[in-house]
Amino acid sequence: MQIVQSPIIPVVGELIRNTPGTISLGQGVVSYGPPPQAVEQIRDFLSNPDHHKYQAVHGIPALLELIESKLLGENGISADQGSRIVVTAGGNMAFVNALLAIADPGDEIILNLPYYFNHEMAITMASCKPVLVPTDENYQLQPGRIAEAVTDKTRAVVTISPNNPTGAVYSSSALKEINEICRKHGIYHISDEAYEYFTYGGKRHFSPGSIAGSNEHTISLFSLSKAYGFASWRIGFMVAPKHLFDAINKIQDTILICPPVISQFAAVGALRAGKEYCLEKLKQLSEVRELVLCELDRIKRCCEVPPADGAFYFLIRLDTKMKPLSLVGKLVREHGVAVIPGNAFGMEEGCYLRVAYGALQKETVAEGIGRLVRGIKTILGA
DSSP states (O other), X not given: OTTSOOOHHHHHHHHHHTSTTOEEOOOOOOSSOOOHHHHHHHHHHHTOGGGGSOOOTTOOHHXXXXXXXXXXXXXXXXXXXXXXXXXXXXXXXXXXXXXXXXXXXXXXXXXXESXXXXXXXXXXXXXXXXXXXXXXXXXXXXXXXXXHHOOTTEEEXXXXXXXXXXXXXOOHHHHHHHHHHHHHHTOEEEEEOTTTTOBOTTOOOOOGGGSTXXXXXXXXXXXXXXXXXXXXXXXXXXXXXXXXXHHHHHHHHHHTSSOOHHHHHHHHHHHHHOHHHXXXXXXXXXXXXXXXXXXHGGGTTTEEOOOOOBTTEEEEEESOOSOHHHHHHHHHHXXXXXXXXXXXXXXXXXXXXXXXXXXXXXXXXXXXXXXXXXXXXXXXXX
């Protein structure tokens, strides 16, 4: 545990608490809450005393049925074709379930750089080895380099699209190529799709689990946290090959027993509201995104902003030799704005900062990004 990196959000959170008035462009959540239908379902939960007891390890029937319909209609994933759905306590738990089900200590899991820090942390906790493969200058996958990284110890390749922390959206062709690499080598493709609805400018999300014949080696992870303003409710789900179901049940029963049932009822209401709820909110988020891009353009001489057509992040590259955490500290203390240092995502060479714009109202984001731009200009002398 001592070699596992400390979660960066609490580290930056402590800086923020010590500097009252700081605007945080750090945490990856949305500014809106759940749809009314989710809250209404709580009444149904409270109406039956039996709902306060443990329920099925893999989820309540009403929610599983809605998820199966959603997967088929939106993602092209047939969950009855050799796969099983498991409701989880958020997307992170889905990843841990998958990892523990497929890997032994010493096995290797391929992550694309920059990685999502909780994925890397989980792999290290499981006494497995994260094998890091860089993306290109636009944070896009490099299938050839991924194929070269596969060894006899490799158990899975992880992809996240739309991506945290970069906002990149991977093409269907690249994801199909990765999925084929996994099939060919007899390893798993773990596809994290927590930000599936958050795409801009005509970009489209693609689910590798929809590829014909992929159900035996594809593990798809989903979350309600982002799309439905559900972060603290801790509800996600996974679609895994049927042959992993017993292992995943053992893991989940040991760690969790069952997903929070009150949250599952709320999730039923959320899925009945449907993705239209998120897409309506996405219109406002698109305006915020354009505002952030416009402001960052003011410091383009010292700040590179690779394309980010998804999620609600930019991972910017700065022309400085400063350590990213030192820069973050100065931005908080001297300019009242917080972002996340890129080394938390494995970017050890250069100075990268993740800017998140989903958690705040437009006016607050405008003030926050203004502080960030002014701070970078002042600190770097740009």
